[in-house]
Amino acid sequence: MRRGVLVRLVAVGLAAAAVASAVAFFVPWLPTPASKQADRIDFVFWFVTGISIAIFALVVAVILYSVVRFRARPDDDSDGAPIHGNTGLEIAWTAFPAVLVTAVAVVSAVALAQNENLPKKHLQVNVLAQQFAWSFSYPKYKGLTVSALHLPLNEAVELKMRSKDVIHSFWVPQFGQKQDLVPGITTKLVITPKRLGTYPVVCTELCGEGHALMRSEAIVMKPTAFASWVKAQERAAAKASQGPSGGGPGLAVFNSNGCSGCHTFKPAGSTATTGPDLDNLPADARRAGKPLSAFVRESIVDPNAYIEKGYQPNIMPSTFKSLPKQQLDALVQFLIGGKK
Amino acid sequence: MSAHAETQHAAHPPVAHQSSRVDARTLGMFLFIASEVMLFGSFFTAYFFIRVVNHQPWPPHPFHLPVFVAFVNTAILVTSSFTMHWSLQSIKRGNRVGLQAGLTLTLLMGLTFLLTQLLEYARIGFTPHDQAFGTIFFSLTGLHGAHVLVGLTILAAMTTRAYRGHFSPEAHNGVEIGGIYWHFVDVMWIIVFTTVYVL
Amino acid sequence: MTTATTAHDELHAGAAPPPHGWRRLLAPGWLRVPWMSALFFGIGLGITLLVRWAEGWHPIWDGQVITTIELVAVPFGFLAGIGGFDYWTRYAIGSPTQPEDHSGHGAYSWRDYFRINTDHKVIGVQYVVTTIFFFVAAGLLAMIMRAELARPGMQFVGNQVFNELFSVHAALMIFLFIIPAFAGLGNYVIPLMIGAPDMAFPRLNALSFWLLPVAGLLMLSSFFVPGFGCGWTGYAPLCSTHQELGAVFFNMGVQWAGASSIMTALNFLVTIITMRAPGMTFWRLPLLVWANFTTSLLVVIATPFIAGSQFMTMFDHIMHTNFFNYEAHGYVLGYQHIFWFYSHPAVYIMMLPGFGIASEVISTFARKPIFGYRLMALSLMAILVLGFSVWAHHMFVSGMAPWLRVPMMVTSVVIAVPTGIKVFSWLATLWEGKLNFSTPMLFALGFVSMFVIGGLSGIYLAAVPIDIHVSDTYFVVAHIHYVLFGGSLFTIFAGIYYWFPKMTGRMYDERLGKLHFWLTFIGFNATFFPMHYLGIQGMPRRVSDYAPRFADLNFFISIASFFLGASTLVFLYNMIVSWARGAPAPANPWRAHTLEWQVSSPPPVFNFDEIPQVVGGPYEYGVPGARHAVFNGDRVIEEEEVNV
Numbered sequence A: 001m002r003r004g005v006l007v008r009l010v011a012v013g014l015a016a017a018a019v020a021s022a023v024a025f026f027v028p029w030l031p032t033p034a035s036k037q038a039d040r041i042d043f044v045f046w047f048v049t050g051i052s053i054a055i056f057a058l059v060v061a062v063i064l065y066s067v068v069r070f071r072a073r074p075d076d077d078s079d080g081a082p083i084h085g086n087t088g089l090e091i092a093w094t095a096f097p098a099v100l101v102t103a104v105a106v107v108s109a110v111a112l113a114q115n116e117n118l119p120k121k122h123l124q125v126n127v128l129a130q131q132f133a134w135s136f137s138y139p140k141y142k143g144l145t146v147s148a149l150h151l152p153l154n155e156a157v158e159l160k161m162r163s164k165d166v167i168h169s170f171w172v173p174q175f176g177q178k179q180d181l182v183p184g185i186t187t188k189l190v191i192t193p194k195r196l197g198t199y200p201v202v203c204t205e206l207c208g209e210g211h212a213l214m215r216s217e218a219i220v221m222k223p224t225a226f227a228s229w230v231k232a233q234e235r236a237a238a239k240a241s242q243g244p245s246g247g248g249p250g251l252a253v254f255n256s257n258g259c260s261g262c263h264t265f266k267p268a269g270s271t272a273t274t275g276p277d278l279d280n281l282p283a284d285a286r287r288a289g290k291p292l293s294a295f296v297r298e299s300i301v302d303p304n305a306y307i308e309k310g311y312q313p314n315i316m317p318s319t320f321k322s323l324p325k326q327q328l329d330a331l332v333q334f335l336i337g338g339k340k
Numbered sequence B: 001m002s003a004h005a006e007t008q009h010a011a012h013p014p015v016a017h018q019s020s021r022v023d024a025r026t027l028g029m030f031l032f033i034a035s036e037v038m039l040f041g042s043f044f045t046a047y048f049f050i051r052v053v054n055h056q057p058w059p060p061h062p063f064h065l066p067v068f069v070a071f072v073n074t075a076i077l078v079t080s081s082f083t084m085h086w087s088l089q090s091i092k093r094g095n096r097v098g099l100q101a102g103l104t105l106t107l108l109m110g111l112t113f114l115l116t117q118l119l120e121y122a123r124i125g126f127t128p129h130d131q132a133f134g135t136i137f138f139s140l141t142g143l144h145g146a147h148v149l150v151g152l153t154i155l156a157a158m159t160t161r162a163y164r165g166h167f168s169p170e171a172h173n174g175v176e177i178g179g180i181y182w183h184f185v186d187v188m189w190i191i192v193f194t195t196v197y198v199l
Numbered sequence C: 001m002t003t004a005t006t007a008h009d010e011l012h013a014g015a016a017p018p019p020h021g022w023r024r025l026l027a028p029g030w031l032r033v034p035w036m037s038a039l040f041f042g043i044g045l046g047i048t049l050l051v052r053w054a055e056g057w058h059p060i061w062d063g064q065v066i067t068t069i070e071l072v073a074v075p076f077g078f079l080a081g082i083g084g085f086d087y088w089t090r091y092a093i094g095s096p097t098q099p100e101d102h103s104g105h106g107a108y109s110w111r112d113y114f115r116i117n118t119d120h121k122v123i124g125v126q127y128v129v130t131t132i133f134f135f136v137a138a139g140l141l142a143m144i145m146r147a148e149l150a151r152p153g154m155q156f157v158g159n160q161v162f163n164e165l166f167s168v169h170a171a172l173m174i175f176l177f178i179i180p181a182f183a184g185l186g187n188y189v190i191p192l193m194i195g196a197p198d199m200a201f202p203r204l205n206a207l208s209f210w211l212l213p214v215a216g217l218l219m220l221s222s223f224f225v226p227g228f229g230c231g232w233t234g235y236a237p238l239c240s241t242h243q244e245l246g247a248v249f250f251n252m253g254v255q256w257a258g259a260s261s262i263m264t265a266l267n268f269l270v271t272i273i274t275m276r277a278p279g280m281t282f283w284r285l286p287l288l289v290w291a292n293f294t295t296s297l298l299v300v301i302a303t304p305f306i307a308g309s310q311f312m313t314m315f316d317h318i319m320h321t322n323f324f325n326y327e328a329h330g331y332v333l334g335y336q337h338i339f340w341f342y343s344h345p346a347v348y349i350m351m352l353p354g355f356g357i358a359s360e361v362i363s364t365f366a367r368k369p370i371f372g373y374r375l376m377a378l379s380l381m382a383i384l385v386l387g388f389s390v391w392a393h394h395m396f397v398s399g400m401a402p403w404l405r406v407p408m409m410v411t412s413v414v415i416a417v418p419t420g421i422k423v424f425s426w427l428a429t430l431w432e433g434k435l436n437f438s439t440p441m442l443f444a445l446g447f448v449s450m451f452v453i454g455g456l457s458g459i460y461l462a463a464v465p466i467d468i469h470v471s472d473t474y475f476v477v478a479h480i481h482y483v484l485f486g487g488s489l490f491t492i493f494a495g496i497y498y499w500f501p502k503m504t505g506r507m508y509d510e511r512l513g514k515l516h517f518w519l520t521f522i523g524f525n526a527t528f529f530p531m532h533y534l535g536i537q538g539m540p541r542r543v544s545d546y547a548p549r550f551a552d553l554n555f556f557i558s559i560a561s562f563f564l565g566a567s568t569l570v571f572l573y574n575m576i577v578s579w580a581r582g583a584p585a586p587a588n589p590w591r592a593h594t595l596e597w598q599v600s601s602p603p604p605v606f607n608f609d610e611i612p613q614v615v616g617g618p619y620e621y622g623v624p625g626a627r628h629a630v631f632n633g634d635r636v637i638e639e640e641e642v643n644v
């Protein structure tokens, strides 16, 4: 190969690499990391991106150069140079990618091991998924159960995750971590939040009709704020267990079954919008033409019996009909008690 | 829209060049058996997960497997492989009676095997939906049973042809290839028997 | 057409006269199909009811079970009716087989494409046309999907229908388009390329084709019989216990399509091993033949695994067995292991034949020998072997045994090495060539560049930490389409344009072909490149509704996808009009060396009057005096030429 050819080829290659690099750097590809694990994932991502840009630029350079330089003239019926191969080149392009992918594998393996590493001092949260709702409970705080994940800043958490029915998958894009929840086994995930804020919890494994709606939130709080949040929750729970004066035992049932993951309901302090706002239950019951308490009970045990306008059937789980009668009564009481 | 040039060409295909010593039909049968082995492989994988990965005792309480009946049945099937071999050797030597007798015996033994297995199913005391154990027991033995049925169909065709005067010392390919399948069904049973009943 | 008729009559000389009157109902063909299907329907129903009654299973009339049985019985009735089993039935009952009169061979009018035909060239055309039909159907489903996704919230379809849309879209694209389209092209050219008069088992070949419409119909109906909304991957337990009857249609569709591809693969292997022309050693095989050889090995070994996995979900569904029911000690993740043990090799089943087509096209239009021929063939074999050891890279976040991840990552990224060898060899083949940019070449070059992007995103996915972040997001959707559309489909387009003159005897319109390429190339990148970004940012796949912040980009993607869809119209128009009215094609418009170009366009019914003698490699462009093959009486073989 002549010198000039090489120079021109390298020039085309550099141009292609420059374009690709510009796309890589000026587009904000990655979400702002909110966990230590996401930082390491980002590092692997950029490492692979560097290699990819080099490979891509090489391929594009050779194609573009050949397309321009070796184009046959319309009346040229002759053949190209009868080259059958070149052992040196062939060895080079076997060995070179082998080295690069080994590097990718090593970097990935190290990052993976670090991301899985769980410090002794950590918080454990049990995650339970069902079609199509999340619930999170804190064994450390007497099994406190809520439908949005609250986490203290800079403390490693271990999520122990189970599923009631089909496979779901827990993902918070800003945390970078993802793990399936599989019926019959308990899976684990380690996250160390490092930025305050509220982030979406997304179900990423197709789990049926409501898969697109199976969302919740992960809220990272200052440790002090987290502590007072826990206190407030515990107080509410204690009050609830004392009788109908507070939320009643219904509040605990409401939170631990994931109702607050889908419904807005002021007495429970929930703000989700997948299902109808339960503060409007009396009006909805009137529209359905049923007495309030019967309507509420029916809506829980047989959600498809009446579909609120603007919402879809088969989204609300139909598993609540197996709630113990006593809990169901408490739940209904709680829902209508809030108004009347 | 015709798929060939409209000039005149030979009305018969040229004889293809035989580029391998292996006979095409035999090779085809071996490849088919390879894919059959993999089909069994997928069910053995399920078996592996259910029994080994899930740490199940085997057979789990309260199930019982009729090992003795299955053992007798195994003996019948293994014997049928020998009669199959005998029939092939017979026609190679031009002995039509041997061919016919061998095939008939093989067919009968295959039928006995299948009927015994059906009886066993009826009396075994559990069903495919009793635990994953019942599922994998019935699916492995049932998959094999389906193969016995296919094997018997092939055997029936060969036997019919044998009685209607086909096959000769020069042309016994049909017997040979059908026989390979029957031997495969037999060997597969030994593996299924060992993993499900014995181990 | 007069000469054709003569040839036809001559072929039929000695054959029995066609039946008359009611006897026509007995002859294989479309008249026999309805009553045979009905008969088999009845038999299936009868046996089912009888067994349920005898066993005391209640209710005796169970719609799900009966439908499932009929999905086996009726297709058999159809195949028997069309004549797929006539020969074997006669063989089995020992009646004298009729001497082969070759009446089932060749096509003399369009009607011959609609019956059992044993000519590999007719079957090849049948395959390609059928698969394009399913491509259009699957593409239209994607269009509905993109319309729904153009804005957040719900527009046109409900959640469940959306799930069914992408499930059937993917199932049709994979099982009824990419895999059989390659099988069709291979069917047409492999016997020609190796110098054989036909495939090793022509009747089996015909049967494999007729399984396709059956499988396709089942998969299409899985959209109309509602209930198949669990993705083409059909994960248990969602697909085994939470879906309706449509899922069973999918299960059975996979069985029929799988049976078809196993039979074709077996046929390819036997043909390639036993029917090569004299002198056609393995090291003189065109790379397309090599590619189909390795692919067929993959198919024969891997496909039974998906058959197994679909049987298991189906049994869990209709018979309430417990393969994947953890409450009864079943093992949920077992499904994924079994499924991916097929479906990862399947992605190479969908790519290796494309590699073969790219090699043919690039060598021909660069007018150069393929660079590093032997390494090209060996790297196919390396991909075959490695392909079996990477299945769990689809399961990095599935909860499987954690120690499996790093080994699977290593084997996955190592596949980049043999694939890289192929990419670099194609590039080196271009170097110092005389490049002609006809449509096939454009698609081949488009393939190389787009496949590299798709392959590199595969490396991202194989790196476990990155996969943990982007698994099950639009990043994966982008990867899928870069490798399957930018990879497989571009090579299928290249192959169709390349062999169009050979298959139809007519030239396609070059201007429209180039237009098609550029529209597709632009539309494709505009549609699928932004999906990488969506996925990394946080948009999961398989959702009908998404966060408002993704709205603008999704709107752009939807518009681009309509543009991409419309570009297909150019292709369809070009194919139909050129087939009917294109300029007659010369025998060898591309001045290629492989054997299929050494016979007329389209080739004679039996391919060759005389089997050629192969004397050199298939790509000896620019080598003075080199020839790939000589035909008897064509030229005297000289000693030194044999060794070129």
Ligand code: HEA
Pocket (backbone or CB within 6 Å): A051, A055, A059, A096, A097, A098, A100, A101, C233, C347, C348, C350, C351, C393, C394, C412, C413, C415, C416, C417, C419, C420, C421, C423, C451, C452, C454, C455, C456, C457, C458, C459, C461, C462, C463, C467, C470, C471, C472, C476, C479, C480, C483, C484, C487, C488
């Ligand atoms: C034609 C089909 C095809 C092909 C060829 C590939 C090729 C590859 N695929 Fe892909 N893949 C799919 C089709 C395909 N894939 C589909 C359909 C899915 C989704 C299934 C679903 O869930 O629905 C999927 C999903 C998928 C996943 C799972 C993602 C997830 O769900 O989380 C992974 C993970 O490892 C992966 C990896 C790879 C790799 C490493 C390759 C490699 O073979 C690529 C090798 C090629 C190159 C790397 C480019 C050329 C090489 C060079 C120029 C040399 C130099 C390169 C380097 C040094 C890096 N693929």
Ligand code: HEA
Pocket (backbone or CB within 6 Å): C135, C136, C137, C138, C139, C140, C142, C143, C145, C146, C166, C167, C169, C170, C173, C174, C177, C178, C231, C232, C233, C477, C480, C481, C484, C485, C488, C489, C527, C541, C542, C543, C544, C561, C562, C564, C565, C566, C567, C568, C569
């Ligand atoms: C070979 C494989 C192949 C091909 C060619 C395509 C082609 C296309 N695919 Fe598909 N796709 C898959 C394989 C393929 N896909 C797979 C395996 C999945 C994963 C599914 C899963 O998650 O289970 C998937 C998933 C998938 C998704 C993600 C769904 C989700 O996760 O929610 C989307 C979304 O945009 C999409 C879009 C498209 C589009 C717009 C095209 C276009 O290229 C189609 C263009 C073709 C046509 C439109 C038809 C012909 C055109 C005409 C007849 C002209 C007239 C029409 C108009 C002008 C509208 N595909």
Ligand code: CUA
Pocket (backbone or CB within 6 Å): A131, A132, A167, A168, A169, A203, A204, A205, A206, A207, A208, A210, A211, A212, A214
């Ligand atoms: Cu739960 Cu998707």
Ligand SMILES: [Cu+2]
Pocket (backbone or CB within 6 Å): C343, C344, C347, C390, C391, C393, C394
């Ligand atoms: Cu894969």
